[in-house]
Each structure stands twice: as structure tokens, then as C-alpha cells.
Amino acid sequence: MFRFTIRELVLLTLVVAMGVGWWMYRQRLDAALVDSRHGQAVAERHLDEYRRAYIELHRAVERDGFTITSSNGRIAIVDAK
Numbered sequence: 001m002f003r004f005t006i007r008e009l010v011l012l013t014l015v016v017a018m019g020v021g022w023w024m025y026r027q028r029l030d031a032a033l034v035d036s037r038h039g040q041a042v043a044e045r046h047l048d049e050y051r052r053a054y055i056e057l058h059r060a061v062e063r064d065g066f067t068i069t070s071s072n073g074r075i076a077i078v079d080a081k
Contacts, residue, residue: 004012061068067080 058068061077065080066077069076069078
């Protein structure tokens with residue numbers, strides 16, 4: 001039968017605790033990375049939708065005979081006729 005001193009048991013407990021702590025840290029870090037990549041993909045999808053909607057709106061405005069102008073941070077739809 002093995003005989004261990006208290007010093008060896010404390011050292012073993014310390015090594016196991018450090019390993020478990022490191023493993024938990026890595027799991028949280030990996031989960032955060034997955035969440036951030038998912039959030040970025042969602043944001044890019046929304047940006048593409050807004051771009052398409054802007055292009056459609058711009059084409060519809062011009063098709064109806066108006067123009068879009070901007071000055072000093074203000075946007076105006078002006079009758080081109």
C-alpha cells in the first residue's frame with residue numbers, strides 16, 4: 001500500500017486544481033470566441049440586408065423622378081423635374 005505525506009497530497013491537490021482551473025478558463029475562452037464569431041456573422045448578414053434595402057430605395061426614388069442629395073449631414077429627396 002502506498003503511503004503519502006501531507007506535503008505530497010497538498011502538492012497533488014494543487015496540481016489538480018491548477019489543471020481544472022486552466023481547463024475551465026479554456027472552455028470559457030472557446031465559448032466566447034464562438035459567440036463573437038456568431039455575432040459577427042449576424043451583423044454582416046444584417047449589413048447586407050440594409051445595403052440591399054438602400055439600393056432598392058435609391059432605385060425606386062430615381063425611377064419616380066426624384067434625386068437624393070446630401071449636404072451638411074442632411075439628406076434630401078428633391079424633385080428632378
